Amino acid sequence: MRKKLFVVLAAGLLAGVMLAGCSKNKEKEVVPVPSVEELPQQTPEASEPTPEGFPTVSEREVVDGKVQSYLTGEWKDVKAADRRPIAVMIPNNSPAMPQYGISRASIIYEAPVEGRITRLMAVFEDFDDLDRIGPVRSSRDYFVYVAMGYEAIYCNWGLARPYVEELINRDTVQNISAAVEGIYNPAHEAFDRVSRPGYATEFTGYLFIDGLLEAAERLEYEWEYDDAYVPPFTFAGDEIKAQDNYKDAEDATMIYPGGHEGNKGGYGAYNPYFEYHSEDNLYYRFQNGEEQIDEMDGSQLTVSNVVFQYCHGEVRDDHDYLAFGVHGEGDAIVFTGGKAIKGTWERYDGDATPAKFYDENGEEIIFNQGKTWICNIWEEYGEFVEYE
Secondary structure: OOOOOOOOOOOOOOOOOOEOOOOOOOOOOOOOOOOOOOOOOOOOOOOOOOOOOOOEEEEOOOEOOOEEEEOOOEEEEHHHOOOOOOOEEEEOOHOOOOOOHHHOOOOOEEEEOOEEEEEEEEEEEOOOOEEEEEOOOOOHHHHHHHHHHHHOOOEEEEEEEHHHHHHHOOOOOOOOEEOOOOOOOOOHEEEOOOOOOOOOOOOOOOEHHHHHHHHHHHOOOOOOOOOOOOOOOEEEEOOHHHHHHHHEEOOOOOOOOOOOOOOOOOOOOOOOOEEOOOOOEEEEEOOOOOEEOOOOOEEEEEEEEEEEEEEOOEOOOOOEEEOOOOOOOEEEEEEEEEEEEEEEEEOOOOOOOOOEEEOOOOEEEEEEOOEEEEEEEEEEHHOOEEEE
16 A cells, blocks of 8 residues: 655645635525537547557547547547536535436546535536536535546535635636635626525525536636646446456445445445446445435436545544545545456646546556546545445
8 A cells, every 4th residue: 555645735736635614605696697609629539459458448539520538438529528527516415415417427526524424526528408507515625626637617606715715716726606705706697596495595506507608708718628638537448348357356236435334434424325237337326225316307326437535634623624635646446347446546747637546556447438436535434435
């Protein structure tokens, strides 16, 4: 096991630890305004196998207006697949359920927050036909740093001001944020409330796609990936199963990021788990003993890959505000195709690059094409993790 790196946030450009906290927000009602923007088309090259001979989506080519996504490896319209994604903060506690539109996310990043519950950041590239996403909740700085690694436009309603205000208002963080204290350039046109009788007010705020696009245009955000963009994953080639490259890895069909005992690591409040189905090569998400569903269509949340990314964490004060190191390196387990592939993650090249995942031989882990769910595991409580 390699030593973990955790640097306390001190300088904006240092790839350090991300500090977390809670905020009391002043939220405003606004009305979204429709706008649709046609995006430029890129022309990547053809796919080829890895040096070891296992076929992967190592390069891309446009075929009939489609190209393989950086985030899922799947064939998607060029407009969506070559466009920077959005990263939306979504609550994951029971009083907020169900979430709307979340099944369309390409990546879901889950991490503990104060109160020892988890919050989600859903990363979308294919959102043009959605009307809204939500509910939307407030920012924590380790989520911002993860979003920056995907070159995502970060979307939030509220923030932990002592730990996020300076970061989220930097020129290097392109954000679509609701008009609350601590946000210097609010995107009021992107957010509004939805009637949800019986729900607390903080679970009624949504991001509206028409307003998002208008706000991005007003703020002069670029939708193209940077020339130095680094894709987060390496995917198995078409009609190839990644698990065929890991036949000696452990089998794992039930995955419990918080185990079954206690809640010290943040996952025990609602006891989430994933169940692998070999017939469709997907992991099905459960929470509170029930299927976790998307309110938009009633579908259960499913992904092709689940990742446990072990990060050093600290409690900052008596409010239980948390900090996690999402730069540096740590242990990792990638679950794909019913296999558990142990290895490490590394992120040393700055905020604009994502964490990369490597097996015990130092080779980049190959993911199955499809969606990925990344669980930030508080490494000090990693003993509670279970899979079988």
